[in-house]
Amino acid sequence: MMSALSKSAAASLPLEQDLPVVALHSLVRQFGTTIVLDDITLRVERGELFGLLGPSGSGKTTLIKLITGIDKANHGTVHMLGELMPKLSMLQRFGYMAQSDALYNELTAKENLIFFASLYGLRGQQRNKRIQEAMEIVHLLEHLNKPVAAYSGGMKRRLSLAIALLHEPELLVLDEPTVGIDPVLRQSIWKELKLLRERGTTIILTTHVMDEAEKCDRLGLLRDGKMIAIGTPEELKQSSDSSTLEEAFIVLGGGMRA
Numbered sequence: 011m012m013s014a015l016s017k018s019a020a021a022s023l024p025l026e027q028d029l030p031v032v033a034l035h036s037l038v039r040q041f042g043t044t045i046v047l048d049d050i051t052l053r054v055e056r057g058e059l060f061g062l063l064g065p066s067g068s069g070k071t072t073l074i075k076l077i078t079g080i081d082k083a084n085h086g087t088v089h090m091l092g093e094l095m096p097k098l099s100m101l102q103r104f105g106y107m108a109q110s111d112a113l114y115n116e117l118t119a120k121e122n123l124i125f126f127a128s129l130y131g132l133r134g135q136q137r138n139k140r141i142q143e144a145m146e147i148v149h150l151l152e153h154l155n156k157p158v159a160a161y162s163g164g165m166k167r168r169l170s171l172a173i174a175l176l177h178e179p180e181l182l183v184l185d186e187p188t189v190g191i192d193p194v195l196r197q198s199i200w201k202e203l204k205l206l207r208e209r210g211t212t213i214i215l216t217t218h219v220m221d222e223a224e225k226c227d228r229l230g231l232l233r234d235g236k237m238i239a240i241g242t243p244e245e246l247k248q249s250s251d252s253s254t255l256e257e258a259f260i261v262l263g264g265g266m267r268a
């Protein structure tokens with residue numbers, strides 16, 4: 011039987027569904043003396059589609075690497091689903107799509123998917139079903155048995171997205187998921203991301219495209235390694251008295267309106 015003490019301790023523990031999916035506290039990342047991320051604090055809640063928006067070199071990829079545990083902060087903490095990162099066992103709980111595709115060119119798409127499925131612990135019928143579903147989402151099913159070397163750049167991005175989706179993770183972390191993808195497919199990928207979010211998947215992605223940022227539930231604006239503002243696209247525009255996100259970004263970053 012539970013002691014009174016452990017009972018009250020259990021009662022005070024937050025339920026997993028109430029924990030933020032990602033919680034960053036006072037993160038600092040520096041390379042040598044250069045501070046690339048400066049005191050970043052952020053919570054991403056369950057089911058959110060959260061966008062990290064910032065110009066090239068602002069620190070988006072560095073932040074994504076800290077969230078996923080690929081890199082470690084000099085100061086501060088990262089929690090994912092209540093666990094302190096980095097933690098190897100979390101690999102099965104999130105899907106990650108890096109900016110540069112991590113694919114085996116000499117293998118077919120299917121062989122790549124089978125390899126990643128084994129890392130996620132998927133096998134047998136379930137694995138085959140998920141491979142079909144993920145490749146359908148990115149419109150690549152007919153190219154399943156082609157070697158990746160014969161894929162175009164955009165097809166490789168889509169295959170990388172399929173790999174991130176393979177194990178139906180509760181969190182998706184996508185670094186510039188639509189770069190190099192044509193507008194029609196870009197739209198269909200966004201449609202899919204929204205469907206995933208409706209089904210409860212939390213999504214964190216980076217972008218520097220304003221019309222994609224508009225589609226996010228909330229945005230974190232990064233500039234020179236600092237989180238200059240966090241809010242819904244509407245809130246960011248209102249608080250800066252701007253009619254577009256682009257203008258809001260400039261105003262909130264301390265720049266002058268054109």
Ligand SMILES: Nc1ncnc2c1ncn2[C@@H]1O[C@H](COP(=O)(O)OP(=O)(O)OP(=O)(O)O)[C@@H](O)[C@H]1O
Binds near residue numbers: 065067072
């Ligand atoms: N390993 C590293 N060593 C030294 N500097 C680094 C390292 N990784 C990143 N940086 C620097 O950190 C800064 C932020 O880089 P990061 O790749 O996070 O930016 P980004 O916002 O993702 O840019 P982009 O949109 O071009 O991908 C850059 O000035 C980059 O040169």
